[in-house]
Amino acid sequence: MGSVNLRGIRKAYGAVEVLHGIDLDVEEGEFAVLVGPSGCGKSTLLRSIAGLETISGGEISLAGKVINHLPPKRRDIAMVFQNYALYPHMTVAKNMGFSLRLSKESKSEIDRKVTDAAEILGLTELLDRYPKQLSGGQRQRVAMGRAIVRDPELFLFDEPLSNLDAKLRVQMRSEIKELHQRLKTTTIYVTHDQIEAMTMADKIVVMRGGHVEQIGSPLDLYDRPVNMFVAGFIGSPAMNFVPASVRDASVMTTSGAEIGTQEGVESVGEAIAGIRPEDLRLSDTGQEATVSLIEPTGSETQVTLRTMDGNLILTTRDRLDLDVGQAVHVMAAPGKTHLFDAKSETALKLRESA
Amino acid sequence: MNETPRPFYWTFITLCGLVIATYILFPVFWLFLASFKTRDELAQLPIAFWPKDPTIQAYRDLFDSGSQSSQLLNWPTLISNSFTVAVTSTIIVVVLGTFAGYAFARLKFPGRDLILGGLLVSRMFQGAALLLPTYRLMNMLNLQDSLIGLILLYSAFGLPFATWIIASSLREIPFELEESAMMDGASRLQSMVMVVLPLATPALITAAMWHFVGAWSEFAFASILLESNENKTVTIGLASFVELFTLEFQRVGAAATLVALPIMLVFFFGQRYFTRGLLAGAVKG
Structure with missing residues (x-):
């Protein structure tokens, strides 16, 4: 097991640069998740670490050793592929x-390691089967088994759950996490699914367009996104954004209604207010809205509200007595409004005291 | 099959198949039956279809060193020459075709598709157009009337198609399998030999069968390049035989059956791979 250190990783295909200088440190034993929309470079970064892509610049170290120029087979990294x-x-x-077998281990040693790994993954009964005789989840486990028998310095997962159905995905998610807690092997995991990222990661790396947008623990990113992209990407349903201005800690929409209060923010004329659906409440005052859609999931209810400043999503665990078309007022819970610069889309700094 | 039965359609298709098969196979079968008849029986009228008194005398005559036919044409030598040429050139074609096919399927280099297409187009020229240039070339290289020359020639003729069919089959094998093998610690060659080639077996067998059959039955180039009796192959032997023994039709039949036998065996054992190999790429496996 070892730590991974990336310094200024660049990757270009011809004139097109897809990774623009990535810096990233993954500690020994950490579970890091690279997440981002398709085309953000997360898979390319993973494949570069694996050695399946050659990087155009920068330095990749594993356990303190620079491995950029080593072929995949000499990097001591195991990888689980999407398919x-x-x-x-x-x-x-x-x-x-x-x-x-490739590393010329003795037959008895191979048998022992394979049997052990099969036991961990519940594959003992299936050792003599061929892949085509296995279900999706079983294949997934074999792929992991292939990675763990080697006891490598680093595990790489490239969207390993995206071919599974929803239920199995949740199950395998916990299995992978448990496996990691048991083996403590440093892991880098790629997904486009932010829920997977949130539930599995010690450290999330949000990427967009070949840049790292933010690195942090799941709740860090959820509570303190550095910009609108991270704020909108992490969390489901996504954060509501409305154009707003701030005066004396009061956040007003462009129609002049108060939608939230936030201490510690300088007054600004033009900003974007971000409110998570679960922080939005029905209230007596605040933004006027019309109920346009009610979607109960049982554990919570998601309400779509139409306002003069665009649609807002509200989620609540309360059983609401609402009808479509009803006029209501909504407001964010105090101190739960995120504020972003309207131009740069980066989060506005809060004063220390707040 | 679960689809709605369409009795008329299937009867029609089956009948068509039978008619075509009969049309093509009847002369072959006739020749085969003739090889078990006697000369007298063949000369009789009306012509009998089944041999009245089947005998393998015609086959004995082929190999009987004292007989008239074997003094002129030595069948064991002919067969051994043909085997040497066909087997050796098949090995050359499959081994080189595998590496070339792998390169065309996996490596990116300028003009790759053009060259692969060009290989195939080169095989669309009528072989006859190459007879004279080839003869001149072999003379210059001092390879006329030699089995080595013939092996090199057949290998050159066979490589384009073998390369093409192996390349198209390898393209169907996901590259991720090789990447996975490399992550597992395999070198490029190991990943090719241990992961890719076992999956490409149908294509390799198809290429081998195709080439073996072609080399075994090639006549035109063998006939202009080979002169001495000890270098001749079965197809030349058979042609001379027809000229020599027009009246001994049972012997012609026996010789033809003998020449066709390896090809039939190859198809009998390789059939299931053959269709799979040629269909590679048609459906996702």
Whole structure:
């Protein structure tokens, strides 16, 4: 197990640069998740760490050793691919033992390690099967088994759950997390699913357009997004954004209604207010709105509200007595409004006292 | 099958198949039956279809060193020459075609698709147009009347198609499997040999069968390049045989059956790979 240190990683295909100097440190034993919309460069970054892509600039170190110029086979990194990439002509046991066979381990040693890994992953019964005889979740486990038998310095996961159905995805999510807690191998995991990122990560790296937007713990990113992109990307349903101005800690929409209060913010004429759906409340005063859609999920209800400043989403665990078309007033819970610069879209600084 | 039965349609298709098969196979079968008849029986009228008194005398005559036919044409030598040429050039074609096919399927280099297409187009020229230039070339290289010359020639002719069919089959194999093998610690060659080639077996077998059959039955180039009796191949032997023994039709039948036998065996055992290999790329496996 080792820490991963990336310094100024650049990757260009011809004249097109897709990674613009990425700096990232993943501590030993940490579970880091790279998340971002498709095309943000997260998979390219992962493949660069693996050695499947050659980088155009920068330095990749693993356990204190620079590995940029090593071929994949000499990096001591195991990778789980999106479509599992199991060898179709080999049994589960052969698939899992392949790397050990290549590193010329003795047959008894291979058998022992494969049996151990199979036991951890519940694959013991399936060792003689071929990949085509397995279900999606089982294939996923074999792919992980193939990674763990080697006991590598680093695990890489490239959107490993995206081919599974929703229920299995949730189950495998916890399995991977448990596996990590058990093995404590440094892991870098790529996904476009922010829920996966939130639930699994020790550290989330939000990427967009080949840049890192923010690095932090899941709740860090949720509570203190540095810009509108991170604020909108993390959290589901997404944060509401409305154009606003701030005067004496009072946040007003362009129609002049107060939508929230936020201490510690300088007065500004033009800003964007961001309010998470669960922080939005029905109230006696505040922004006027019309109920346009009510979607109960059982545990909570999601209400879409039409206002003069665009739609707002509100979620609540209360059983609301609302009808479509009803006129209401909404406001953010005190101190729960995020404020962003209207031009740069970065978060406005709060004064220390707040 | 779960689809709605369409009796008329299937009967029609089956009948068409039978008619075509009969049309093509009847002469072959006739020749095969003739090889078990005697000379007298073949000369009889009316012509009998089944041999009245089947005998393998015609086959004995081919290999009987004292017989008239084997003094002129030595069948064991012919067969051994043909095997040497066909097997050796098949090995050359499959091995080189595999590496070339891998390069075309996996490596990016300028003009890749153009060159691969060009390889295939080169095989669309009529072979006859190349007869004279080839003869001159082989003379210059001092390879006329030699099996080595013929092996090199057949390999050159066979490589484009083998490369093409192997390349198209390798393109169907997801590159992620190789990336996965490399992450597992394989070198490029190891990933090719241990992961890719086992999955490309149908294409390799198809390429091998295709080439073996072509090399075994090639006539035109063999006939202009090979002169001495000890270098001749079965197809030349068969042609001379027809000229020599027009009246001994049972012997022609026996010789033809013998020449066709390896090809039939190859197809019999390789059939299931053959269709799969040629269909590679048609459907996702």
